[in-house]
Amino acid sequence: MPGELQRRAAEFRQELLRLERGAASDMVRAYGASWQRVEQRVTALWQEVTALREAGEMVAPDRLVLLDRYLRLQDEITAELRRFGQYADQSVAATQLQAVNMAQQHAPRLISAVASDAEIAGLEQFIDFAHAPRGAVEALVGFARGNTPLGRLLDGLPGQVNGSVRDTLIAGLALGQNPRDTADQVRRAFGTGLARALTISRTETLRAYREATRLEYQANDDILEGWEWSAACDRRTCVTCWALHGRVYKLSRQMPAHPNCRCSMIPMLKKAYRGNYEPTPGAVLFQRADPAVRRAVLGPAAFAEYERGRVRIEDFVTWRRSREWGVTVQRASLGTALNRAGNNTAGGG
Secondary structure (H helix, E strand, O other), rough: OHHHHHHHHHHHHHHHHHHHHHHHHHHHHHHHHHHHHHHHHHHHHHHHHHHHOOOOOOOOHOOOOOOOHHHHHHHHHHHHHHHHHHHHHHHHHHHHHHHHHHHHHHHHHOOOOOOHHOOOHHHHHHOOOOOOOOOHHHHOOOOOOOHHHHHHHOHHHHHHHOOOOOOHHHHHHHHOOOOHHHHHHHHHHHHHHHHHHHHHHHHHHHHHHHHHHHHHHHHHHHHHEEEEEEEOOOOOOHHHHHHHHEEEEEEEEOOOOEEEEEEEEEEEEEEHHHHHOOOOOOHHHHHOOOOOHHHHHHOOHHHHHOOOOOOOOHHEEEEEEEOOEEEEEOOHHHHHHHHHHHHHHHOOO
């Protein structure tokens, strides 16, 4: 990737991730406050169970679910998670709005950077950068709300967490665990909701940013022919994003990124404007990368097969189609990648 564009793309990526991390910190604090209230109920429940044991009464798992305090605990967890879900809903929408506004600022600057690297002097001076219709951009905000896939995920948190907490409590009771140990395990079970909410928040913030970026590019289709997949190309970049780095897609194509993906879309000028520039495929950059980086990205087994020439990084790219979420990319298993590589070799012979 050329110099000025590389610098700006990295700068904008970090700015976006700072926005997402700030939202995540707020969500962690809100979830922590919810947990502290639930923890009081867990302690009260365990004190009741302990008192029954000390009185010589049998406290079997089926007896636990009949305890009034256990039922109240479930109600408290549901109430806390619904409260958190409402907070997360508003938080994601607010962060999406900031991400969309950020994309509208970044897109013209990225187009200018491409022009600079292509040595098209003053392109931004004789081209009036267009913006996407406001209505289309605003539609990206608040995707978490109402009867949407994201809204249903947030609404489903109480049931998922309640089930995990129930199983943890029953297991702790059956094993006669120390109350502190059980409370710690319950905290981790309760935390599954936070982990899921954070993934949702990051994924949807980045989705809104990328889609707003694409709409900005689409509004400038007089000078742009598409967008290029741009990955960080470091040891934290997954193999699928390494493989997709440098690929060019039409402006009508949404970015099929996986959850938590850090990749960005950079503008591809039409041939008449970009001169001799063509993107370097991620597979080429991966081949040039330090072996330690390649091993970290692939893992020991896949790295060994790659070094033997039995598999390419492109063989790990799998497309997943969902009615609710559309097309996303994910990593194929090593076995699937090897089968693909074998078929490609056989077809080529």
